[in-house]
Structure formats: structure tokens, C-alpha cells
Amino acid sequence: MFLAGRLKPVEKSLAQLGRSRMVGHFPACKIRTAVTSALLCMLPALFLADAPRAAAREKDGIQYGAGLITNVPFPEDQVVQVVRDVVRNGIIRGTKEYNKDPYVSGAISVSSTHLFPKWEEGGQVFYKEREHALDPQNFKDSSDVGTLIVRYVVQPQGDKHTVLQINALFVEEFRHSVHQSNGSVESEEYKDIHDRLDQISNMEAETAELQREKKQRTSGATGYSSSQSPDTGETPTQEVSLAEAQATANALPQTLDERVKQLRHQVERMVKAPGAALKSAPFHTATTLQSLPAGTEVLIVIDTTYWLGVETHDGQHGWVLRDELDSMP
Numbered sequence: 001m002f003l004a005g006r007l008k009p010v011e012k013s014l015a016q017l018g019r020s021r022m023v024g025h026f027p028a029c030k031i032r033t034a035v036t037s038a039l040l041c042m043l044p045a046l047f048l049a050d051a052p053r054a055a056a057r058e059k060d061g062i063q064y065g066a067g068l069i070t071n072v073p074f075p076e077d078q079v080v081q082v083v084r085d086v087v088r089n090g091i092i093r094g095t096k097e098y099n100k101d102p103y104v105s106g107a108i109s110v111s112s113t114h115l116f117p118k119w120e121e122g123g124q125v126f127y128k129e130r131e132h133a134l135d136p137q138n139f140k141d142s143s144d145v146g147t148l149i150v151r152y153v154v155q156p157q158g159d160k161h162t163v164l165q166i167n168a169l170f171v172e173e174f175r176h177s178v179h180q181s182n183g184s185v186e187s188e189e190y191k192d193i194h195d196r197l198d199q200i201s202n203m204e205a206e207t208a209e210l211q212r213e214k215k216q217r218t219s220g221a222t223g224y225s226s227s228q229s230p231d232t233g234e235t236p237t238q239e240v241s242l243a244e245a246q247a248t249a250n251a252l253p254q255t256l257d258e259r260v261k262q263l264r265h266q267v268e269r270m271v272k273a274p275g276a277a278l279k280s281a282p283f284h285t286a287t288t289l290q291s292l293p294a295g296t297e298v299l300i301v302i303d304t305t306y307w308l309g310v311e312t313h314d315g316q317h318g319w320v321l322r323d324e325l326d327s328m329p
Contacts, residue, residue: 064140065180067167068190074197076156079164080124081280081287082196083152086189087126089285092148094168094188095136095181103188104130104148115149115171115178123155123163132173139170139179146172146179150189166190196281203309203317207301210267269308269325271296276325278318282307289318298325 072079092104107130119125133148153165168185171178273294279286282304292298292312298320302309307319 062140062182064182066183067165067181068183068186069163069165070190071157072162072164072194072197073160074162074201075160076154076162078197078200079162079193080154082193082200083126083154083164085196085281085283085286086193087128087152088287089192089283092128092130092150092168092185092189093192094185095138095148097134097136104133104136106130107148107150113149113151115147115169116151116167119151119153121153121155123153126152126154128152133170136170138182138184139168140182142170142172142179144172144174146170150185152189164190164193199281203302206309207311207317210299210301267300268328269298269300269310270328271298271320272324272326276320278310278312278316278320279307280318282309282319286319289316292320297328 087109090105090107092107095104096102097104107128110127110129113127113129116127128150130148132145134145135143136148148168148170150166150168153163155163155165157163166186166189168181168189169178170181271292271294275294275296276292277288278290278292280289281287296312298310298312300308301311301317304322306322308322308325309317310320310325311317
């Protein structure tokens with residue numbers, strides 16, 4: 001459309017030349033040839049002149065300020081706990097100040113902000129803020145230095161689902177111009193939250209499976225009566241001498257004790273001095289659920305390179321650094 005508007009006057013002039021034999025002292029055919037050549041030379045410049053407008057139209061096609069809202073298949077208390085951990089992790093994903101950076105660091109958790117309108121639609125609201133951010137990427141027409149702010153809204157939806165809403169803004173310090181996000185920050189922050197929720201879910205599933213296996217081993221070791229054979233569960237057909245029965249009775253507890261000791265050595269650990277923090281997730285910045293004193297015994301549920309998912313004697317689940325635990329004596 002842009003080029004067509006510019007070419008119309010030229011086309012009209014060429015049409016008029018086509019109906020003339022002479023223009024002044026020059027043949028019309030020569031003038032038509034010269035005009036056509038000049039027009040061909042002008043085409044690259046015309047395309048270049050239209051390029052910024054095309055780029056602007058393409059940029060305008062990106063949806064800014066929509067944020068992210070999703071239904072999470074986890075109960076509200078779990079989502080709130082994970083969101084708190086993410087808000088306190090000190091980084092904002094999905095944007096960066098320099099190309100070499102993976103994200104913006106130096107963010108802090110704040111209880112309120114004037115950069116977002118006051119939230120009055122229920123649920124729990126959290127904010128993560130980074131002041132003096134230098135022209136962060138993925139914000140519409142951003143420039144200069146300003147404050148990068150992310151808002152998280154957690155609202156329950158029944159007992160097992162939660163609605164999570166995330167929005168990000170960049171506000172310049174000098175002009176106070178507000179720049180909307182293109183959705184990159186919201187997507188990456190949600191991915192971090194989703195991954196942590198999956199880890200908790202996997203931990204709970206493995207804990208339940210371990211408890212079932214433990215129960216099966218216990219019932220398998222003690223689930224036969226004195227009148228049945230431990231191997232077949234059937235009543236022995238041959239009479240056992242008193243000496244043999246006594247020897248078996250003396251050997252069986254010893255065998256079971258050794259087996260229990262072996263199992264404890266595999267799945268139990270003891271907290272080293274001076275103690276350890278039981279974390280809600282396998283991250284240093286995760287919330288500390290409780291402090292475990294030295295000598296506390298825990299059950300290993302998940303085994304990773306640097307962290308161990310554990311269960312305490314009172315049923316509390318969490319994560320402890322591998323180096324802070326020792327094998328059972």
C-alpha cells in the first residue's frame with residue numbers, strides 16, 4: 001500500500017507520455033525510457049523507507065501486558081509455599097540487562113508496591129522487585145534505568161486446584177513510564193514454580209511407595225505363625241526336635257536384627273553437628289521448615305547428587321544437604 005501510493009503519480013505521467021510524440025524538444029519515447037530507469041533506481045530506496053514501518057507493524061503484533069493466568073492442579077497451601085520460595089530466590093527469569101546474563105539478579109521480596117494497582121479480588125499477593133534495572137529485555141519500548149516488578153496472585157479453586165496469576169512491569173525512574181512485558185517473564189517464572197511443584201509431587205509419590213515397600217518387608221518377615229513354615233506357610237509334616245527348634249528360635253532374632261540394621265544403614269541417616277536446616281525444596285534459598293539438631297535421625301526418600309529428600313520421625317518431609325547427614329552407626 002505504501003509503494004502503490006507513491007507510484008500512482010508516476011504511472012499517470014507515463015500514461016500521458018504514452019499519448020505524446022514530443023515533449024518540448026525531446027522525443028516522448030526517450031523521456032519514457034529515462035523515467036522508467038529512474039524509477040527502477042528509486043525502488044530500493046522506497047523499500048528501505050518502508051522497512052521501519054513494517055518492523056513496527058511486526059513488533060506491534062506481539063501481545064504486551066497480557067500476563068499469565070493458569071489453573072494449577074495443586075492445593076493452595078503447596079502453591080503458596082512454592083511461590084514464597086520463588087519470590088525470595090533473588091532472581092527474575094525471562095529478562096536480562098546484558099546479553100551474557102541468564103536472568104536479572106539482585107531482586108528482593110516486597111510486601112507491597114505502588115507500581116501495581118491495589119489488588120482487591122481475593123487470594124494472596126506476593127511481589128518481587130529489582131530496583132535500578134538497566135533497560136531489561138522483553139518489555140515494550142523499554143529504555144533507561146528503572147524498577148522491574150513481578151506480581152504473583154494465588155487464589156484457591158476447590159481443595160485440589162489453585163489459580164495462579166503472574167504479571168510483570170518495568171517502570172522508568174526518571175520519566176515514570178510504564179512498560180508492559182511481552183510474556184517472557186511470566187512464562188519463565190511460572191516454569192520455575194511448576195518445576196518445584198513437580199518435585200514436591202514426585203517426593204510425595206516416592207515417599208508413599210517407600211512406605212508401602214517397608215510395610216511389605218515388615219509383614220513378610222513376621223507374617224507367619226509358629227505352626228507354619230517361614231518359606232511355604234504350610235504346616236511342617238515332619239516333627240522337629242526340641243534342640244533344632246531352640247537353635248532356630250535363637251538364630252531367627254539375630255537374622256532379623258542384622259536385616260533391620262542393614263536396612264537402616266541403607267535408608268536412614270543422622271544429622272551431623274552442629275545441625276541442619278530442613279528445606280521445603282532442594283535450593284539454598286528455599287524456606288526452612290525447621291532446624292534439625294545434631295543426632296536427629298531421618299528416613300531417605302529421594303536421593304540426588306547434592307540434596308536428600310527426607311522424612312523425620314514426626315512425618316515432616318523436606319530436603320537436607322547430603323554433606324550435612326551421616327550414615328547410621
